[in-house]
Amino acid sequence: MTSYALECNLPGNIPNMENMVLAVDPEAVFTSGSADYRIAITISGTKQELTCQGRISGRQSAQVTFTDREIGDSRYDMNAFTQRQKEMVRKGALVLLQKIGRPAPPWGILTGVRPSKLYHYLRDLGFSPAEVKERLQAQFMLAPEKAAHLAAVGEVQRPWLQKVAGRISIYIGIPFCPTKCHYCSFASYPLATHAHLVEGFLAALAYEIAEIGKTLARMGHSPATLYIGGGTPTVLTADQLRELLEQVSRSFPLGELLEYTVEAGRPDTLDREKLKLLRDYGVTRVSVNPQTFNPRTLVRIGRQHTVEQVEAAVAQVRALDFPCLNMDMILGLPGEQEEDWDYTLEKLLAYRSENITLHTLAPKRAATWDFSQVKGEIAEERVANWLEAGRRRLVAAGYYPYYLYRQRRIVAGQENSGYTLPGREGIYNIIMMEERATVLGLGGGGMSKWFDPVSLEVSRTPNPKCPATYRGRIKELVAEKVNKLLASVN
Ligand code: SF4
Missing domain, CATH: 3.80.30.20 (tm_1862 like domain)
Incomplete structure (x- = not known):
């Protein structure tokens, strides 16, 4: 069992980070005191551009900085911006864990029960199936075969949801x-x-x-x-x-x-x-x-x-x-x-x-x-x-x-x-x-x-x-x- 202490500058995001860590390390335990690893994530930026800075320290250490400009696409609204901040918290944690050698989870930063809801959400915003698939891999870090599987399922479902x-x-x-x-x-x-x-x-x-x-x-x-x-x-x-x-x-x-x-x-x-x-x-x-x-x-x-x-x-x-x-x-x-x-x-x-x-x-x-x-x-x-x-x-x-x-x-x-x-x-x-x-x-x-x-x-x-x-x-x-x-x- 590996212990983790988690920090994030966005209030309310510790459970979000915990879910990400558990997707990679199901035996993880969390503490606010001394731990095998400390992961700290800071999200900053504007509606057009978000930046994630992260650091993992402990038995091994690594850092990450990446910027997301895709959220500036006019098809997104304010709710999407808030959601993207949460996604970047998970992405930051996941990239850090990969940097210290943890395996890539097949569903990337998607930790919920219903990944297909995300597919329909993006399609409803006006993204084409190919655009959604691309985002599933780039933004959400899905393995290519999972992105393709999700897109196939989503397209089959859409006429039924109308019906x-x-x-x-x-x-x-x-x-x-x-x-x-x-x-x-x-x-x-x-x-x-x-x-x-x-x-x-x-x-x-x-x-x-x-x-x-x-x-x-x-x-x-x-x-x-x-x-x-x-x-x-x-x-x-x-x-x-x-x-x-x-x-x-x-x-x-x-x-x-x-x-x-x-x-x-x-x-x-x-x-x-x-x-x-x-x-x-x-x-x-x-x-x-x-x-x-x-x-x-x-x-x-x-x-x-x-x-x-x-x-x-x-x-x-x-x-x-x-x-x-x-x-x-x-x-x-x-x-x-x-x-x-x-x-x-x-x-x-x-x-x-x-x-x-x-x-x-x-x-x-x-x-x-x-x-x-x-x-x-x-x-x-x-x-x-x-x-x-x-x-x-x-x-x-x-x-x-x-x-x-x-x-x-x-x-x-x-x-x-x-x-x-x-x-x-x-x-x-x-x-x-x-x-x-x-x-x-x-x-x-x-x-x-x-x-x-x-x-x-x-x-x-x-x-x-x-x-x-x-x-x-x-x-x-x-x-x-x-x-x-x-x-x-x-
Ligand atoms: S609900 Fe299904 S899985 Fe559960 S005991 Fe009954 S048959 Fe088995």
Whole structure:
């Protein structure tokens, strides 16, 4: 563990610097006292020209001075100037760390979850795709392949963002799973210990769906997309699932839906009866997520389903003719190497799954695993090369990337990317990541995101993750959402 003391002349920028240091050195600790390294950044200048002066001292030392005149471009406004100051603080810190031999992070000075938001922001200001790509490398220090990947994703998304502008999407969270995967930090409670909460939760959810449906109908809104996730919605019994789907159909007009997704992520929860119900109720997209086709890893990560169950679930999805199947895999699971990832991707390509999502493992504190115990078994140094090779294989097979996001502590500083066959983009994923339209989050852990089309800002109101708390607070949660919805048209 290396300690750092950070200084900056711009108030409020220490957390910004910390994020940059953590992107390069995830084990970094911060102190205001004596440290292995002291990094000091000073930003000065005018609206036309900003200068960064930085110095790192301690075990090694280095200095940097650079000037940014690009911010003087007339397409930028005052908000962009303030933002650029923050970016220069990070850039100064990153250049200093590189000068003392730290590796260049693939996403440069972008430390947030949604790099594609920056792409849309620059395109909206009037920069062309080529100009944005150039800036991503020069100003934001992205590796060329990440700048190209981001530009490809951004251009695919832009027509979809237009299509859903002004429309509301619905997310419904079912916070139960058969078992808890060891790496999981989602709202998910294993049925073995929480089955007694299911009925009460579903009653509260039925009430929330009905009340929100009534309010949207009064306002003349029909949802753009519907997404039932979790957890694993298909962990419900066929009868419970039927009642839920029936409630959804009664409450929301489904005629103008662009997409209706149900996460059927755990193949051990699926059978023909449940999948047929989904199809009969108009679901257009399902996820069956193997994560890996290595049976030993499946046991190790606590999935407790078999490769054969994945095969059977996919066969049933295909037999019922769902327009879109999504399948996820995770890179960086302990004990796995390139040959495991190759094999898993080959299987997904063989299924011709319309959507394939390549996740990179992101150790989370809320997970059951103590990642320090398995760190030595994660092939971290191989992930970057394989991801690029995987991207090429997907593109050669007719897929293109349509959404991406990053996570704190993600292995090798990489990202998660969704790929699609032409025209089969998972639209909710784009909406959820880009935050250019309102999403109402119902159910356990549902996060409502209220989009303001004038300021482009998003405010969030969460539902409790715990099914019992959700049930206990349901009246208050629904009243709050209804009031906010009605206020949004006044
Ligand atoms: S299936 Fe998904 S939500 Fe459920 S425990 Fe595993 S990772 Fe978490």
